[in-house]
Amino acid sequence: MPIWTESDRRIVLKAKRDHPRWSWDAIAKLVQDDIHSGSACQQMWKRHAKDRPPPTPLGLAERRAIAKMRESDPPTPWEDVAEKVQFSVKICQVFYKYHVTDKEIERGRQEAQSTAIRQAKAEAKAAEAKAAKEMEEAKKRSSVVLSYPVVKSKGPTKITAASRAYQRWTDDEEKQLLKHVHEFTAATVAKNLKKKKQQQQDNTDWEEIGKKLKRSEGACEAKYKQLTLKYKKNEIRG
Known part of the structure; x- marks a missing residue:
C-alpha cells in the first residue's frame, strides 16, 4: 500500500473540503502519479478530517432517490423526500450537503428528466383520449332523431294531427x-x-x-x- 505523504494528505483534505460533491475517484486523480485509489482517499479522509460531517446511514437506493427528487423541476420538498425514504429531514439534508457526489447528482437529474417526459406524454395521451371521447359523445347526441307518436291501426298507418304537431309547414x-x-x-x-x-x-x-x-x-x-x-x-x- 502506498505511503501517504503530508502533501498528498493536504491535497485530498482540501479537495474534499472545497468540493464536497466530487467523487473519491476524481479526488484521487489530484494526487501526484495517481498512486492512491478513490477508496484509499476516502479512508484517509475519515481518519484525518477534523471538520468531517457525521456519517450517513443512507443506502444506495435512498441516496439515488433523494438525488432524483431534489433534482426534479421544481425540487421535491424536504418533508416529502424524508417521507419517501423513511429518514428524518435532517439526515436527508446532511447527506445532500456533505455526502452526495456529482455523479449521483447527474444521475438523479437524468432520471428526473426522464420521469417528467414520460409523465408529460401520459398526460397528453389522456387529454387526447378525453377529447376523442367527448367528440364521439357529441356526434351521438347530434345524431339522435326525435320521434313523435303515430296512431296505430289495423290498416295502413294513419298520419294524425298529433303526429304532425312538430313538422315544418310547407x-x-x-x-x-x-x-x-x-x-x-x-x-x-x-x-x-x-x-x-x-x-x-x-x-x-x-x-x-x-x-x-x-x-x-x-x-x-x-x-x-x-x-x-x-x-x-x-x-x-x-
Missing part, C-alpha cells in the same frame, strides 16, 4: 290555411251583416280547418296569427 299548407280561414271569415261576416251586427265576432271553425289540413286546432290558429303578423310587417315595410 308553402302549400300555409296557402291552404289562409284560404280556409278567409272562407270561414267571409261566411261569418256575411252572417253578421245579415243580422245587422255592428261588431264582427271571430267564429273561425279551427276544428274543421285542422281536419282538412290534418293539423291540430292550436297549431292552425297559431300559424295563422304568425302569417297575419308577417304579412302586416311586409305591408308596413313596403
Whole structure:
C-alpha cells in the first residue's frame, strides 16, 4: 500500500473540503502519479478530517432517490423526500450537503428528466383520449332523431294531427290555411251583416280547418296569427 505523504494528505483534505460533491475517484486523480485509489482517499479522509460531517446511514437506493427528487423541476420538498425514504429531514439534508457526489447528482437529474417526459406524454395521451371521447359523445347526441307518436291501426298507418304537431309547414299548407280561414271569415261576416251586427265576432271553425289540413286546432290558429303578423310587417315595410 502506498505511503501517504503530508502533501498528498493536504491535497485530498482540501479537495474534499472545497468540493464536497466530487467523487473519491476524481479526488484521487489530484494526487501526484495517481498512486492512491478513490477508496484509499476516502479512508484517509475519515481518519484525518477534523471538520468531517457525521456519517450517513443512507443506502444506495435512498441516496439515488433523494438525488432524483431534489433534482426534479421544481425540487421535491424536504418533508416529502424524508417521507419517501423513511429518514428524518435532517439526515436527508446532511447527506445532500456533505455526502452526495456529482455523479449521483447527474444521475438523479437524468432520471428526473426522464420521469417528467414520460409523465408529460401520459398526460397528453389522456387529454387526447378525453377529447376523442367527448367528440364521439357529441356526434351521438347530434345524431339522435326525435320521434313523435303515430296512431296505430289495423290498416295502413294513419298520419294524425298529433303526429304532425312538430313538422315544418310547407308553402302549400300555409296557402291552404289562409284560404280556409278567409272562407270561414267571409261566411261569418256575411252572417253578421245579415243580422245587422255592428261588431264582427271571430267564429273561425279551427276544428274543421285542422281536419282538412290534418293539423291540430292550436297549431292552425297559431300559424295563422304568425302569417297575419308577417304579412302586416311586409305591408308596413313596403
